[in-house]
Amino acid sequence: MAAAREWEFAGVRGAITARIWARPDPRYIAVLAHGYGEHLGRYEHVAAALVEHGAVVCGPDHLGHGRSAGERVLIESVDDIVADLHTVVRSARGDHPGLPMVLIGHSMGGLIAARYAQLHRAEPAALVLSGPVLGRWDALAALLEAEEIPDVPIDTATLSRDPEVGAAYAADPLVWHGPFKRVTVRALQAGIDLVAAGGSLGDLPTLWVHGDDDRLVPLEGTRAGIEALRGPGLVERILPGARHEVFNEIDRDEVLAEVTSFVDRVLN
Template identity: 60%
Template structure:
């Protein structure tokens, strides 16, 4: 088990997976309904590579304050993540900063790169909610949001991943909420209109059997964001959470190879 430290930035709980002498910083931006603690294995890979890793629980998620899974404005969440990056840089000044965003976290990380891209050395997006994602519009058209939580089987072919997700008390197992769906729609539009990220290196990871966030919709957003310069890795048979998939060792290896290519030194 990787060592973990806990921080509190006002309402936001932050995990730190420390490194005694890091050569880079990584901020992990988790997805909808979950929490940063689910990325312990990825953090172990990254600390093994020489990173100090930080992961906030977004407002309304995990150990952070707020009504469960209610995000009124993703711009505020981007601001929270920026404060976490500041915490990391204050502890370890002068190091390159990499952001890894999964799913909803990919939307947040993409918007972060539009707002604060000059502070980043690389961006990794996993199953990102950018481009075209039809689910919020479909649900908002209904008079009542159905109480149909995310199916654990949609996350990974590894049944242990689904079982752990279903049993995790820090995961939200109820319906999506209207303010959050409305915020998704607004922020998808904001990112679409927010411009590219210039020369910032971008690695896009996706499972080709991702039914929660289909890769065809994300591709539109990735191409718009990176202007055709993204490194793309689509994993055959993989579902939504490539970092928790049966072939996650190959996913981890792609991340490390990408960082080797793009980071200074």
């Protein structure tokens, strides 16, 4: 697979760096929305699997994340991030008119992807939500109530059963290792509430994948949000023993195969 090409555009609140992994004859567009505190560079293997499957893959580093501009991890509105994501979608559609688009969001990116699907219902042919921040997130509620947000680094063991994943995360200079910003906490809760109030995704083909040992975004809290979105097109896949980053788990190849099989069922 060719190396990703980076490009920059003027986002809602600052310059956004996006990546695209091309192939000469794509049959669909895959758009990736990464999680809180990380960046799209951690998704090289996901992009490789999707490119091999027939996709041109693209996505941004969200505002305040990775190589994009802005105060680190400061988000004032989830809809701002959705608007930046829409710019990436429009660019990909301009380069590849007529191709179906599959939107894949992990964690906070799952919240962004779900909100995107509600606001731009005609755009995605399919939606994949990986450990999405939806419904009830008790850790967020605790931060909202805290007089002072603690500066406690993430326990990297909660990411994956593969210890190399945690080690790479801890050593990555583009990953945010500091505390949440209160403005961001409020924006995320407001975004969760917006999605809950936004109603079902109807017959949009949607795959929800979640580890049953996810201690960062626990399964049962997310389930409440999934029920608010659920329509006849929703399929859930709960992964025994998996932690938060199911695309980085010890059985990542099988999980990614689940995603590509889902895409085949939708597109064929």
